[in-house]
Amino acid sequence: MKAALLLAAFLAVVITALPAQQSDSLPEARVSLELEVPGIPDAVSVNVPPVKQEQMEASTSRWVNLTIKQGDNLARIFQRNKLSASDLHNIVALGKPVSSLKKILPGQELGFKITSSGELLAIRYKKNAFDTLLINRQDQTFVANWESATPETIVAFESATITKDNPSLYHAGKAAGLSDNIIMKLSHIYQWDISFALDLRAGDSFSLMYEEIYVDGEVVKEGSIIAATFTNMGKRHEAVRYTDIAGRSDYYTPEGLSMRKAFLRDPVHFSHVSSSFNLRRLHPIHKKVMPHRGIDYAAKRGTPVLASGDGKVTIRRQNNASGRYVVIQHGEQYTTKYLHLSAFGKGIKPGQSVKQGQIIGYVGATGWATAPHLHYEFLVAGVHRNPKTVSLPKALPIAKDELKRFRDSVSPVLARLESISGKGYASLPSNNRSSGG
Ligand SMILES: [Zn+2]
Numbered sequence: 001m002k003a004a005l006l007l008a009a010f011l012a013v014v015i016t017a018l019p020a021q022q023s024d025s026l027p028e029a030r031v032s033l034e035l036e037v038p039g040i041p042d043a044v045s046v047n048v049p050p051v052k053q054e055q056m057e058a059s060t061s062r063w064v065n066l067t068i069k070q071g072d073n074l075a076r077i078f079q080r081n082k083l084s085a086s087d088l089h090n091i092v093a094l095g096k097p098v099s100s101l102k103k104i105l106p107g108q109e110l111g112f113k114i115t116s117s118g119e120l121l122a123i124r125y126k127k128n129a130f131d132t133l134l135i136n137r138q139d140q141t142f143v144a145n146w147e148s149a150t151p152e153t154i155v156a157f158e159s160a161t162i163t164k165d166n167p168s169l170y171h172a173g174k175a176a177g178l179s180d181n182i183i184m185k186l187s188h189i190y191q192w193d194i195s196f197a198l199d200l201r202a203g204d205s206f207s208l209m210y211e212e213i214y215v216d217g218e219v220v221k222e223g224s225i226i227a228a229t230f231t232n233m234g235k236r237h238e239a240v241r242y243t244d245i246a247g248r249s250d251y252y253t254p255e256g257l258s259m260r261k262a263f264l265r266d267p268v269h270f271s272h273v274s275s276s277f278n279l280r281r282l283h284p285i286h287k288k289v290m291p292h293r294g295i296d297y298a299a300k301r302g303t304p305v306l307a308s309g310d311g312k313v314t315i316r317r318q319n320n321a322s323g324r325y326v327v328i329q330h331g332e333q334y335t336t337k338y339l340h341l342s343a344f345g346k347g348i349k350p351g352q353s354v355k356q357g358q359i360i361g362y363v364g365a366t367g368w369a370t371a372p373h374l375h376y377e378f379l380v381a382g383v384h385r386n387p388k389t390v391s392l393p394k395a396l397p398i399a400k401d402e403l404k405r406f407r408d409s410v411s412p413v414l415a416r417l418e419s420i421s422g423k424g425y426a427s428l429p430s431n432n433r434s435s436g437g
Contacts, residue, residue: 061121065111068104081112087120090141097144098135100127129220149215153223157420159207162200169196170271172206182210185225187270189239189251192261194232195388196270197297206230207421209413224249227410227417240410245402254414256398256406262330263309263392264356266297267338267376268363274298293384294337294377301342301372303363307354308336308378308387316349322375323366328354335382339375340367 064081078088091098104110104125113122123135132147160176162168173183186208187196194200211223227240239259243249251259266273311330318324324341326348342364354360365372378387398406 061113061115063111063113063124065109068106068108068110070106072104072106074101074104077110081114082118083112083114083120087142091123091135091144094135094142094144097146098133100133101125129215129218151220152214154212154214155209155226156212157207157209157417159421160205162204163202167202168200168270179222181222182208182225185210186228186230189225189228189259190230190237191264191266192259193237193265194230195265197266197268197273198295199232199265199388201233204230204232207417209417209420227413229417229421238414240413242398242406242410244398245405252398252406252410254410256403258395258397260395261392262356262394263334263336263378263387264306265308265387267306267308267336268297268299268303268374269306272299272303272363294339294375295387297363297374297376299363299372299374301362301364303372303374304359305338305341305345305361305363305374307356307358307360308376309334309356311336311354313348313350313352313354313360316344318366321368323364323369324361325367326360328360333381335377335379337375337377337379339377340364340369340373342366342372 066077066081068077074092075088077083078085092101109124109126111122111124112120113124114120119137121137123133125133125135127133130149130151132149133144134147135142135144158176158178160166160172160178162172166172166175169187170183173186178186186206190196206228208228209226211226212219213221213223224241227238229236229238231237238254239251240254241249242252253259305326307328309328309330311328311334313326314329314335315325315327322339324344325337325339326341326344328336328338330336338361340363341361343362345358345360345362348354348360363372363374369375378385378390380390
């Protein structure tokens with residue numbers, strides 16, 4: 001009973017403590033500033049191409065469009081374009097609605113509507129893909145108005161295979177045209193199940209569906225991964241995103257089990273780990289001095305080492321063999337050890353609680369090591385075990401009374417991923433896109 005309670009408490013900590021790294025649907029709320037906007041046609045013309053306006057009003061005015069350069073500010077731009085300093089003063093005096101103009105960035109677009117006699121009629125400032133500021137002359141002064149573009153979400157599909165030429169998740173993902181951002185998100189979904197640092201094999205493959213956010217026909221942002229499947233050493237791992245009744249989004253297996261586990265597969269991010277060729281060279285060193293009971297990750301000195309699970313630091317010490325090392329106790333049963341560190345993480349000392357993924361130290365070559373690497377050990381009830389084969393506590397599954405809602409929500413998504421990816425991914429073109437969703 002006591003053990004069960006402890007485990008439950010431990011899991012609760014694991015679950016609540018995890019970072020909300022997948023909660024990234026649509027951006028920061030956009031404030032639309034409702035100022036008095038008279039019936040000036042341009043106030044609502046953000047989506048009308050400038051050319052059209054030029055044609056309409058060619059006789060009296062024209063748009064001058066420019067891209068902001070390094071070191072530009074509004075005053076310089078006004079000067080350069082021979083615009084009135086008093087107009088600039090009146091525009092800046094509008095205050096908060098135009099405060100973005102003080103923070104213009106190189107590469108952003110700025111347009112001026114100027115009459116044939118050089119009088120400024122309007123300014124259009126494209127702050128980002130979503131937000132445009134329009135400033136229109138009204139008699140002797142100006143009015144400012146923000147417009148928000150309506151983004152459209154398209155579902156994209158990609159599929160890739162690990163090969164000799166593309167031996168890592170990163171290389172295979174890039175070869176399939178995925179961005180760093182999506183590759184990172186994919187690695188986060190599977191960080192408890194697959195060792196991207198050590199366990200990828202030629203022939204492993206993955207498919208994923210993810211959101212792309214479009215404005216005016218252009219991708220402006222990538223959204224979340226909706227569903228993915230990863231076949232690693234013959235085992236297929238499916239994951240699907242689900243937003244529960246409480247509004248919390250996370251990834252689950254098709255059966256409704258959480259993808260999250262009490263321990264990360266790799267205590268060093270896969271993108272920092274060198275090829276397994278280097279790892280094998282390190283082994284003889286250990287074999288001379290002690291039986292090798294851990295996993296070695298070859299990585300550059302200074303690479304962050306992460307706590308693989310929530311727990312409490314029991315040892316932070318240095319000796320001849322292990323160099324600088326940290327031991328973490330996780331609940332009653334589990335212990336992890338991290339050896340040969342170049343430095344300890346901030347605040348890491350005996351008694352200190354740590355969260356899964358927290359930096360506890362940095363890769364080094366202290367102690368009996370000839371090259372920088374992390375030697376990682378995983379013990380259950382004091383016995384060295386292979387974290388790959390030991391059965392580990394899992395995070396809470398979908399609640400029984402929510403299972404129907406879960407299935408109704410994810411079934412169509414999984415069916416779609418299945419129909420697009422099929423069982424044999426190899427024959428697919430690498431760049432299928434389908435709209436909808
Ligand atoms: Zn080792």
